[in-house]
Amino acid sequence: MIVTHKYKLKPSESQAKIMLNWITMLRSHYNYCLRDRIEAYEEVKAPRLGEYCDLRTKAHCTPLTCSISKNSNLGEPFKKNGKKRSAYEQQSSELPRLKKSHPWYKLIHSTVLQQNLRRLDKAFQNFFQAGKGYPRAKSQW
Known part of the structure; x- marks a missing residue:
């Protein structure tokens, strides 16, 4: 027999404000990381002329050599063993810096x-493998 329990959360007014603040910060973080991934995806799909760099030497080079912009916020693209990191790994490695630059994220x-x-x-x-729609930014409501 499977037993389930339902609990209803009844936060006080101050707790509700804190939770709303968390949700707002998480939504803005999601949208920021989404925009960064979209820019990286568009850059690989159709490189724009601009400031490009060699990832290992951090020297300027042509887009024919490297299609990754040095202005990307995804984090360090390679692991210590030389393998390429996934976008999730790159963005999660940036979380400590996010908390240092934006101290209010320390609350989460x-x-x-x-x-x-x-x-x-x-x-x-889901977009790449399952053929679902392109990821969209989260709105306030």
Whole structure:
């Protein structure tokens, strides 16, 4: 026999404000990372002329050599063993820097921020593998 339990959350007014603040921060983080991934995807799909760099030497080079913009916020693209990192790994490695540059993100536990990135990663996996729609930004309501 399977037993389930339902619990209704009744936060106080101050708790509701804190939760709304968390949701707002998570939505803006999701949208920021989504925009960064879209820009990286568009850059690989159709490289634009601009400031490009060699990832290992960080020297300028032509788009024919490297199609990754040095202005990308995805993080370090290679692991220490030389293998390419996934977009999720690159963005999750940037979370400590995010918390340093934006101290209000320290209020949100790191696991919650990682799950936010996993949700974004799943949206892109569905787009590429399952033929679902292109991931969209989250609106306020």
